Amino acid sequence: MNLDLSNLKEIGSSISIKKKVSLPAFKNYNQDIETPYLFDLELEIYNTDDYYVLNGSLAGTLIMFCSRCLEKFEYPIDVQIEEELAKKEIENPERINLNEIIMENIILSLPMKYLCSADCxxxxxxxxxxxxxxxxxxxxxxxxxxxxxxxxxxxxxxxxE
Ligand SMILES: [Zn+2]
Ligand SMILES: [Zn+2]
Incomplete structure (x- = not known):
């Protein structure tokens, strides 16, 4: 999903986004993570002098494979999204890759091992x-x-030990 910030020109202005988004399946520590459901994205974007500041959350459910029994299970997430995009590093403000930002924040929130339940x-x-x-x-x-x-x-x- 791309974000268009070309109409957020005024310093000090902000826009808010609230929508359902889909995300691609991905890998973390070599483990496959599936994303068949839509996620709830809420994002506030502020235009400051040198940065666009993103602040919000992403909630939804991932499908993981248990590290112990290898079965699929649902893993609910509610991830804070905090990001500062330096304007001078942005090539095209009409097409900011939001997926990349969201995925980074999801991956940071995940544990190294996933268990379907603590007593699996x-x-x-x-x-x-x-x-x-x-x-x-x-x-x-x-x-x-x-x-x-x-x-x-x-x-x-x-x-x-
Ligand atoms: Zn046996
Ligand atoms: Zn298990």
């Missing part, structure tokens, strides 16, 4: 079964009491 149980490391949807036949969920003791031992021995 992930996949069985043995057979790949999604443990959120059912148990598998592997015995790695049964903790041998001797192993449990050993685990306890390592915990107290190395509590830096």
């Amino acid at each position: 149980r992930g996949l069985c490391s043995n057979c790949g079964q999604n443990l959120n949807t059912g148990e598998c036949d592997c015995d790695n969920t049964i903790i041998d009491p001797r192993l449990a003791k050993l685990k306890e031992f390592y915990k107290t021995d190395d509590n830096e």
